[in-house]
Amino acid sequence: MRLALCLLAALLAPALSARTILAIGAHAGDMELTCGALLAHQSRLGDRVVLLHLSLGERGKPGVPPETYAAQKKREAEAAAKALGAEVLFGPWQDGDVPTTDEAARWVAAQIKTVQPNLVLTHWKNSIHKDHAAAHRLVVNAVLFAAIEGTRTVRSVYYAENWEDSEAFQPYLYFAVEDRDAEDWHKAALAYEFTHAPFSGFDYIRYYDGLRMVRGAEARRRLAIAFDIEPTGKRRVLDALP
Ligand SMILES: [Zn+2]
Incomplete structure (x- = not known):
């Protein structure tokens, strides 16, 4: 009986610890290039990746x-998601016209409500591309x-x-990447x-391989990939010297 319970717990453990990760990018391709190795890694571990x-x-x-080109990009996005073990959703906006309105943020909030992610990945706040900066604001x-x-x-x-979002970006969290994650990223x-x-x-491939x-x-x-977080998240409060 005890063995049966242990086996049951072992079977349930991965499911109980599985997370849902939602990666939100301005353009099809942004999140795969920047986070794809981590997404592939987590998908393999049993997390749901969207x-x-x-x-x-x-x-x-x-x-x-x-x-x-939109039709081509959609097909490419579906193939890229498959290579990473991810699901894929598409927003309603056109390239160059990603808005920062509350109405648009509420549309993204509705996706968050549906997907129920534990972790959200998106663009850094500064970018040479207005859609990337808009995506950051929308997601926040x-x-x-x-x-x-x-x-x-x-x-x-x-x-x-992201090479386009580098101004004042400071790598804070590092995730180790395995060769098979990098292979999935390449696909x-x-x-x-x-x-x-x-x-x-x-040269996207050379840049992200080198990074x-x-x-x-x-x-x-x-190999590793890095992320930044909100500056307030870096605050540490101690009661005495460590
Ligand atoms: Zn982009």
Whole structure:
């Protein structure tokens, strides 16, 4: 009987400890490139991982109508999510038009209410791309709106390291990345044409491969990815010298 109870507890343990992670990016591709290795890792551990792309990023391919590229980006986003073991949701906004209104934040809050995440990942507050900065503001407000309306599942919000969002970003939390996480990241990243096509003008694969090595060296691990958090979250209060 005791053995049966132990076996039952062991079977239930992963389910009981499983988290739900919601990664919210301005454009399809943002969260996979910045957080994909962690998302793959956590998915393998049994967590539920959900990607929410506020826009498809459909205005990024020169000479291709946004409607045509949107269809391509949606297919690519679905393939990338599959490579990471994630579900994928799409927002209603167009590339370049991600708003910062309370109405938009309430739409994101409704997604939070539906998904019930414990951890939310999104952009850092500063960016050379207005949609990224808008996504940050939307998510911060959405977490607040969701909490006010009774959804208090979100325990943490982490900000991803993105080459476009680097101003004043300080790596604070480091997560070790295994080779198989990096392999899944590669599958997800390569699902998007823009990561390796000349038209984007940026070598995403080389940048994020290199970044994982740099953050890994800093963390005394082979590979790692880093996140920042709200400055108030870094406050430590002690009653005596440690
Ligand atoms: Zn973006």
